[in-house]
Amino acid sequence: MSVVYQHFRPEEKEFIDQVVEWREYVDRTYAAKLTDFLDPRQQFILSALLGENNEVCYQFFGGAENSERKRAYIYPGYFELKDEDFQIGLYEVDYPRKFIQLDHRMVLGSIMSLGLKRDKFGDIRKSGDRIQFFMAEEVESYIFLELNQIGKAKVTIQKQADDPISSDEQWRESEKTVSSLRLDVILAAAYNISRQKSQNLIQQGLIKVNWEKVEQTAFECMASDVLSVRGMGRCKIIEIQGKTKKDRWRIKVGLLK
Structure with missing residues (x-):
């Protein structure tokens, strides 16, 4: 492993070990592994370590085609993967838009203040006065219960079937x-x-x-x-x-x- 480590930063060693553990788990058990949301650098590391392997494959998905933060699905070569396997939900923030302005930073801060780790949710998108975010479905019930205020605005969270907005970010x-x-x-x-x-x-x-x-x-x-x-x-x-x-x-x- 020391040869592998030298191609990355010392502080990335823990994540490298985790990726190797995921690969060995899939190879040993013939069962799939779904990760939390990974940032672009983590996606790069995972791709470099797993490479092109017909026995242990992987795909990334963040809820939409151009997502920045994505979950990885590591699976045996015979497995047929679907978007639903990533267990990503799309949620929209409902708030009094005529009186309050919300932004990416405020939504991020409010979610983090609930005690959730950043790797449990993906991109936050804003288009005009609409705000949506992608999130791991396993924490959905917690968000519905606890996320009722962003800044000074009272909010409710609505799950969307499949209608991600195009972000203002370019x-x-x-x-x-x-x-x-x-x-x-x-x-x-x-x-x-x-x-x-x-x-x-x-x-x-x-x-x-x-x-x-x-x-x-x-x-x-x-x-x-x-x-x-x-x-x-x-x-x-x-x-x-x-x-x-x-x-x-x-x-x-x-x-x-």
Whole structure:
């Protein structure tokens, strides 16, 4: 396993071990394994570890085709998979829209305040005054019972049969050439700011990588990382395309508009 670990970050070791355990469980028992919602980096790690294997297969699904956070279904090769096997529900927030404005952050904070882990629910979508979220069906009854207020607004949660809204969020993709994969360098290129400003943002604790605060300017970024800058939105490293003849890195990034 030490050979495997060296391709990933030290803090990802626990998740790597978990993926290996899932693979061995499916291989040994011929039974399927459904995971919680995984972020893009975790999906990348799982794909890298399981690879193309006819004996142990996997698929991702987050409730809609373009979901960011997805559950993984790991299963024996003979298994016929359906969307229902992912056990994902779609829920809409009903609130007094004429008087109150809700946003993604408020919904996320309210759900988290109930004591649920982030990996039990997927994307939160907002289009105009409509807000929906995807969630693991096993915690559905708890959400119906406990989520009755977001901010100062009294709310009710309605399950939707199959009508996900298109999110207002749009990703703008671009290709960049950077001198290194350091966090400060990637931020400067993605947001078109100076490297000094990106270093200041990191040192002020305003940057998260895969939803964890990072304060080291030399932190090395990897494929599928999601970077969050307080007040400036998110970007993601879609692909690391390799090096140029001048020994610079070519990367593809997505910036949330």
